[in-house]
Structures are given as C-alpha cells and as structure tokens.
Amino acid sequence: MGRPASSCPPPRLATMRDSTDTEIAIRGVSKQYEREGRVTTALRDVSLRVSSGEFVTVVGPSGCGKTTLLRLVSGLEPPTDGDITVSGKPVQGPDPNRGTVFQEYHLFPWLTVRENVAFGLVERGVPAAERQERVREMLAIIGLSDFADAYPKELSGGMKQRVGLARALAVDPAILLLDEPFGSVDMQTRRQLQRELLDIWRGTDKTVLFVTHDIEEAVALSDRIVIMSGTPGRVRATVSVAESRPRNRSAQWFVDLVETLFERIESQT
Numbered sequence: 001m002g003r004p005a006s007s008c009p010p011p012r013l014a015t016m017r018d019s020t021d022t023e024i025a026i027r028g029v030s031k032q033y034e035r036e037g038r039v040t041t042a043l044r045d046v047s048l049r050v051s052s053g054e055f056v057t058v059v060g061p062s063g064c065g066k067t068t069l070l071r072l073v074s075g076l077e078p079p080t081d082g083d084i085t086v087s088g089k090p091v092q093g094p095d096p097n098r099g100t101v102f103q104e105y106h107l108f109p110w111l112t113v114r115e116n117v118a119f120g121l122v123e124r125g126v127p128a129a130e131r132q133e134r135v136r137e138m139l140a141i142i143g144l145s146d147f148a149d150a151y152p153k154e155l156s157g158g159m160k161q162r163v164g165l166a167r168a169l170a171v172d173p174a175i176l177l178l179d180e181p182f183g184s185v186d187m188q189t190r191r192q193l194q195r196e197l198l199d200i201w202r203g204t205d206k207t208v209l210f211v212t213h214d215i216e217e218a219v220a221l222s223d224r225i226v227i228m229s230g231t232p233g234r235v236r237a238t239v240s241v242a243e244s245r246p247r248n249r250s251a252q253w254f255v256d257l258v259e260t261l262f263e264r265i266e267s268q269t
Ligand SMILES: Nc1ncnc2c1ncn2[C@@H]1O[C@H](COP(=O)(O)OP(=O)(O)OP(=O)(O)O)[C@@H](O)[C@H]1O
Pocket: 033, 034, 035, 040, 041, 042, 060, 061, 062, 063, 064, 065, 066, 067, 068, 069, 231
C-alpha cells in the first residue's frame, strides 16, 4: 500500500476485531429512491473494490451519489440492484465493525460529549476504567477535552463533527466510512484532524472509504481516488496515489491530474 511509517496512533482495542479480511466489494450496484411517486436513480452500475487496509476516497460533484454509496456500504439501506460484501459477507444492516460518520453528525442530543463518545464502548461492554481512558484519549485527539460535559446543542457544527468522528473511532472499527467528516471544521483543525486520521489509519490497518469535495484532502489521505459523476452517479475514473508515490510525484501533481480528469469527464457528461 506504500504508506509511510506510523507515528503514534491510539492503542488498538484488540478484543474488538473479529476479522483481518476487511475488503469492501461493491458489484454492479444501482440505487433508486421513490418519493411521492417520483423515482430518482442515485447510482447506476457502480462497481468498486476497497482492499483490506486500503484508504480509498470518492470525489465528485454534488448529487452524484457519494453519500448514497456510503449509506449502502454502511447497511443503512439496501441497493436496488447489485450486491455489496464486506469481508466476503453480504451487507445486511449496520454493523459496529463499520464505523460511520455522516455529514449530519447523528449525535444523541440527550447525552453529553463524553457519553456520546463512550456510547459504542458501553454497548460492547468495555470495562469502565478502559472506557474512561479510551474516551479521554479520543477527546484529546479531537481537541475537545474541555467540552466533555457539554451537550451537542452547546457545540458548533465543527465540534459536533469532531465528536461524531471520535465516537466512530472509539470502538476501533475495522472499517471506517466517512462522509465529509471535516466539512464543517475550520482549515487549521481540518489539517490537524487529517493528520490524526492518517496516524490512526497507519497504525491500525483500517479499511477506509472516505468522501470529500476537497481534492487536496483526497490526495493527502488516500491510496486511491475514485472519481464519480453524473446523475445517476457512476464511477468514471480511478487515480492510484500510492503506486505513483515512489516516482516522487508531488501532491500538487495529483491535484492537477484529478482536476484535469474532472474537467474532461464533465465535458463528456
Ligand atoms: N432519501 C432520498 N430520497 C430521494 N432522493 C434521494 C434520497 N437521498 C438521495 N437522493 C437523491 O439521490 C441523488 C444522490 O444524492 P447523494 O446525497 O447521494 O449525492 P452526493 O454526491 O452525496 O451529494 P452531496 O455531495 O451534495 O452530499 C440526488 O439526486 C439526491 O437528491
């Protein structure tokens, strides 16, 4: 995968993993929504494989079905056609091994920040001392240690987004599904959280499917960038960042490449 050496990720909760094979395989997937008699085809014939331990980022214009794709992989809803397997097993509903962070945060408003981050650990029966330590560590990573006792309504959008990320990471899921997880945070925090995410990924062999509008972010984080476009959305191109790193391509070279591909794809659509 060509990833650089790890710095210092949080220790792994060894008891929480039940498989080292965490490949995501999406085959010929289409998704239609029906609302008030109107049918929208959000995705058509999308195929994509994310290998165990790979970091794949999906980029594409608004409305091309990126969130829909993540919702299907997370098991929140089924595809209309095609199939999705994780670790070789069909996705049938949400699974704690697939940690998800969506744009709308989905925090529990009646729980404090600390309780939100601890939620998955309580569900999994992690002993109190280990739980408290893990939550403390996660709050330090996202820079919200001073807000442990605050409620979501007291937080800004960016802070809520960071709590959502900490909650997903706290249970050390084998797979991370992240939909614009830094979309509401300021640029400085965004760069810091990107570094934290990279450290965690490098140190814990997670499989990551990430969605962003930010091409620089995609280049900085990913092994591979998948470009989607159109309505219904389809996969239009793939750029392998990891394989080209030994050739000393600069980050800007990849940003330019993805932007050029975007322009070409858009002019064909
Ligand atoms: N629950 C739903 N019911 C009806 N249509 C939907 C639903 N969810 C998504 N869509 C439609 O499916 C298409 C893809 O939406 P989706 O949110 O997946 O795109 P996206 O690429 O993630 O967009 P953005 O970058 O703006 O988040 C859009 O036309 C959207 O209106």
